Amino acid sequence: xxxxxxxxxxxxxxxxxxxxxxxxxxxxxxxxxxxxxxxxxxxxxxxxxxxxxxxxxxxxxxxxxxxxxxxxxxxxxxxxxxxxxxxxxxxxxxxxxxxxxxxxxxxxxxxxxxxxxxxxxxxxxxxxxxxxxxxxxxxxxxxxxxxxxxxxxxxxxxxxxxxxxxxxxxxxxxxxxxxxxxxxxxxxxxxxxxxxxxxxxxxxxxxxxxxxxxxxxxxxxxxxxxxxxxx
Amino acid sequence: xxxxxxxxxxxxxxxxxxxxxxxxxxxxxxxxxxxxxxxxxxxxxxxxxxxxxxxxxxxxxxxxxxxxxxxxxxxxxxxxxxxxxxxxxxxxxxxxxxxxxxxxxxxxxxxxxxxxxxxxxxxxxxxxxxxxxxxxxxxxxxxxxxxxxxxxxxxxxxxxxxxxxxxxxxxxxxxxxxxxxxxxxxxxxxxxxxxxxxxxxxxxxxxxxxxxxxxxxxxxxxxxxxxxxxxxxxxxxxxxxxxxxxxxxxxxxxxxxxxxxxxxxxxxxxxxxxxxxxxxxxxxxxxxxxxxxxxxxxxxxxxxxxxxxxxxxxxxxxxxxxxxxxxxxxxxxxxxxxxxxxxxxxxxxxxxxxxxxxxxxxxxxxxxxxxxxxxxxxxxxxxxxxxxxxxxxxxxxxxxxxxxxxxxxxxxxxxxxxxxxxxxxxxxxxxxxxxxxxxxxxxxxxxxxxxxxxxxxxxxxxxx
Ligand SMILES: Nc1ncnc2c1ncn2[C@@H]1O[C@H](COP(=O)(O)OP(=O)(O)OP(=O)(O)O)[C@@H](O)[C@H]1O
Ligand SMILES: [Mg+2]
Numbered sequence: 271x272x273x274x275x276x277x278x279x280x281x282x283x284x285x286x287x288x289x290x291x292x293x294x295x296x297x298x299x300x301x302x303x304x305x306x307x308x309x310x311x312x313x314x315x316x317x318x319x320x321x322x323x324x325x326x327x328x329x330x331x332x333x334x335x336x337x338x339x340x341x342x343x344x345x346x347x348x349x350x351x352x353x354x355x356x357x358x359x360x361x362x363x364x365x366x367x368x369x370x371x372x373x374x375x376x377x378x379x380x381x382x383x384x385x386x387x388x389x390x391x392x393x394x395x396x397x398x399x400x401x402x403x404x405x406x407x408x409x410x411x412x413x414x415x416x417x418x419x420x421x422x423x424x425x426x427x428x429x430x431x432x433x434x435x436x437x438x439x440x441x442x443x444x445x446x447x448x449x450x451x452x453x454x455x456x457x458x459x460x461x462x463x464x465x466x467x468x469x470x471x472x473x474x475x476x477x478x479x480x481x482x483x484x485x486x487x488x489x490x491x492x493x494x495x496x497x498x499x500x501x
Numbered sequence: 502x503x504x505x506x507x508x509x510x511x512x513x514x515x516x517x518x519x520x521x522x523x524x525x526x527x528x529x530x531x532x533x534x535x536x537x538x539x540x541x542x543x544x545x546x547x548x549x550x551x552x553x554x555x556x557x558x559x560x561x562x563x564x565x566x567x568x569x570x571x572x573x574x575x576x577x578x579x580x581x582x583x584x585x586x587x588x589x590x591x592x593x594x595x596x597x598x599x600x601x602x603x604x605x606x607x608x609x610x611x612x613x614x615x616x617x618x619x620x621x622x623x624x625x626x627x628x629x630x631x632x633x634x635x636x637x638x639x640x641x642x643x644x645x646x647x648x649x650x651x652x653x654x655x656x657x658x659x660x661x662x663x664x665x666x667x668x669x670x671x672x673x674x675x676x677x678x679x680x681x682x683x684x685x686x687x688x689x690x691x692x693x694x695x696x697x698x699x700x701x702x703x704x705x706x707x708x709x710x711x712x713x714x715x716x717x718x719x720x721x722x723x724x725x726x727x728x729x730x731x732x733x734x735x736x737x738x739x740x741x742x743x744x745x746x747x748x749x750x751x752x753x754x755x756x757x758x759x760x761x762x763x764x765x766x767x768x769x770x771x772x773x774x775x776x777x778x779x780x781x782x783x784x785x786x787x788x789x790x791x792x793x794x795x796x797x798x799x800x801x802x803x804x805x806x807x808x809x810x811x812x813x814x815x816x817x818x819x820x821x822x823x824x825x826x827x828x829x830x831x832x833x834x835x836x837x838x839x840x841x842x843x844x845x846x847x848x849x850x851x852x853x854x855x856x857x858x859x860x861x862x863x864x865x866x867x868x869x870x871x872x873x874x875x876x877x878x879x880x881x882x883x884x885x886x887x888x889x890x891x892x893x894x895x896x897x898x899x900x901x902x903x904x905x906x907x908x909x910x911x912x913x914x915x916x917x918x919x920x921x922x923x924x925x926x927x928x929x930x931x932x933x934x935x936x937x938x939x940x941x942x943x944x945x946x947x948x949x950x951x952x953x954x955x956x957x958x959x960x961x962x963x964x965x
Contacts, residue, residue, distance in 0.1 A: 367803060
C-alpha cells in the first residue's frame with residue numbers, strides 16, 4: 271500500500287529572473303514500510319522534496335497525498351496534529367530547540383499530544399541506542415554536531431511516526447556511528463512498520479536500502495539498485 | 502497547560518537577557534504610570550483639601566423646615582451622610598453695620614472650621630462668640646468678658662472662634678445661643694456632607710428621595726463642587742452639543758470650553774495623561790516583544806513543524822509574558838508609588854484604582870500581543886520561518902513593506918543601538934515626569950495665586 275503518493279509535483283522559488291525550478295513534474299509512490307534512499311548532488315532539490323512531502327511549504331503545482339490525505343487540503347490545526355502523530359522529521363541543520371535540554375527536545379512532540387503520554391522506557395532505550403543518554407540533560411549548544419544530529423534522530427523516532435523524513439541524518443557522523451544509526455533506523459522501521467525517506471550522499475548506505483531514488487536538477491530518476499544515473 | 506508552562510519557563514531561563522530587558526521595560530513603564538498617577542491623584546487630593554479648608558467641607562445646604570432633622574435617614578445603599586449640621590441665622594441692621602446673629606451646632610462649626618480659639622461657645626442668652634474680623638469691625642476688646650451694646654441689649658464675649666470657611670454673605674457674624682437666634686426672624690438650614698467614596702450629586706439625589714424631600718434649589722458649596730461632583734453629570738454628547746451652540750465663541754473658544762467642561766465632568770485631562778503614559782508603556786513593551794519574537798521565529802516555526810499547534814504556542818508565549826509581567830508590575834508599580842510619595846510634598850494619596858486598572862489593561866494588552874505575534878507567524882511558510890535566522894535578504898524585503906516598518910524600526914533600534922534605546926526610554930520617562938511635575942506645579946501656583954489674591958481682597962475689606 272502506498273503511504274506517499276506524489277503526482278506531477280513542481281516547486282518554483284522566486285519570481286521572474288530569479289525563478290528557480292527546484293522540482294520539475296515529480297511523480298513518486300512510496301509503499302508503507304519501505305526504506306528509501308534519496309541521492310543527488312547539492313542543490314538538486316532533495317531538501318525541497320522532503321519539505322513538500324512534510325507540508326512545510328506550499329507546492330507550485332501538483333499534489334502530495336500522505337496516508338490518503340491531500341496535505342494541501344488540511345487546515346492549520348489538522349496539519350499540526352497530522353505532523354505530530356504521523357511524521358518524524360530530521361532536518362539537515364538538526365533544528366533542535368535551543369531552550370530545551372536533549373531529553374525535553376526528544377519528548378517535545380509527544381508531550382504536547384494530550385492523547386499520549388511519554389513512554390520513558392522507550393525514550394531511554396532510544397537515547398541509549400544513540401549513545402546520548404548521558405547527554406540528556408545538556409542543552410543543544412553544549413553538544414557536538416554529531417550529538418545534536420543523533421538527538422534530532424531520537425526526536426523523529428520518539429513518537430513512533432508512520433513516516434520518517436530524514437535529511438542527511440548521518441552527515442556529521444563517523445562511519446561506525448553512521449552504521450549504528452542506520453541500523454537503528456532499519457530496526458525501528460521494521461518494528462513499527464515505518465516508512466523512511468532518507469537523503470544521503472553515501473552510495474554504500476544507499477545500496478543497503480530497499481530502494482534508491484536519484485534526483486538531479488529537480489527531476490527524479492529511479493533505477494534498480496547499483497544502476498547509474500542515466501540508466 | 503503544564504507543557505506550555507514548562508516551555509515558557511525554559512524560554513525565560515535560557516534567554517535571561519531578553520527576559521531581563523522585557524522585565525525592565527515593563528517595570529519602567531509601570532513605574533512611570535503608577536508614579537505619575539499617584540502624583541496627579543495626590544495633587545488633586547491636595548487641591549481638594551485646600552478647597553475644603555477654604556470653603557468648608559459641607560456639600561449642600563437645604564432649608565431646615567423641609568424635614569424634621571431627627572427623622573432623617575443618614576445612610577442607605579446609595580448614599581452616606583458623613584456629617585449634618587444645623588445653622589440658624591438672623592440678619593439685622595444695627596449701629597449702621599451689616600450684622601447677622603447666628604447659631605451653628607458642633608457639626609456645622611466643624612464643617613466650616615469655626616474652631617474655638619479661646620473660651621467657650623455661647624450657652625446662655627446674651628453670650629456671644631466672635632472671630633477677629635468681627636471683633637475688629639465691632640471695635641471690641643480682644644478679651645473674654647468684654648461687652649457689646651446692641652439694640653439696647655448687652656452681650657458678653659465668652660469665646661473667640663477662628664475665621665473659618667468663606668461664606669457667601671460678608672456681614673459680621675455674631676455667634677450666640679440657639680434660643681436667642683430662634684427668637685429672632687431667623688432662617689435655618691441643614692448643612693450636609695456626604696461620603697467621599699461616591700459622587701455627591703447622586704448621593705444627594707438618593708438622600709432627598711429616601712427622605713421624601715423636595716428641594717429644587719439647594720445651596721451648593723461651589724468651592725468644592727468640582728472635586729466632589731456636586732453638579733449632575735453631563736454626558737459627553739450634551740457637552741459637545743452645548744459647545745457647538747456657543748454662538749459667541751470662535752472655534753478655539755469652543756474647544757477650550759469643551760475641554761474645560763469635559764475635564765470638570767470626567768477628569769479628562771487626567772484620563773488623557775494616564776492614557777498617554779499607558780500607550781507609552783504599551784509601545785515599549787510591544788517593541789521589545791516584537792524583537793524577541795522575530796529572533797525566535799525559526800523556533801516557533803520548528804515547534805509548528807513538530808506539531809505544536811497555535812493554541813499551545815499562544816499559551817506558552819502568553820505565560821512567558823505573564824510570568825515576567827506579574828512581578829515586574831508589582832515591583833514597578835510599588836516603586837513608582839514610593840518614588841512619587843517621596844517627590845510629593847503634602848498628604849500623599851496613592852492611585853490604587855489606577856494600579857488595579859493598569860494591571861488589568863496591561864494583562865489584556867499582553868493577550869493581544871501574543872495573539873498578534875502568533876497571527877503574524879501565519880504570513881510565513883514553515884521553511885521561511887525556519888530559515889529566517891540565516892536569511893538576511895528577507896530583512897530588507899520586510900523593511901520595504903510599509904506595514905512592518907514599525908517592527909523593523911524597533912528591531913533595528915533595539916538590536917543595534919542599545920544605548921540609544923536606553924537613552925530614549927530614560928529621556929521619555931524623565932520627560933513624562935517633568936511634564937507632569939510642571940503641570941502640577943503650575944496648577945498649584947495658580948491656586949496659590951488665587952488664594953493670595955483672595956486673602957488680599959479680604960484684607961482690604963477688613964480694614965476699610
Ligand atoms: N527558500 C528558497 N528560496 C529560493 N531558492 C531556494 C530556496 N530553497 C532552495 N532553493 C533552491 O532550490 C534548489 C534546491 O535546493 P535544495 O535545498 O532542495 O537542495 P538540496 O538537494 O537539498 O541540496 P543540499 O544537498 O546542498 O542540501 C537550489 O537551487 C536552491 O538554491
Ligand atoms: Mg538539502
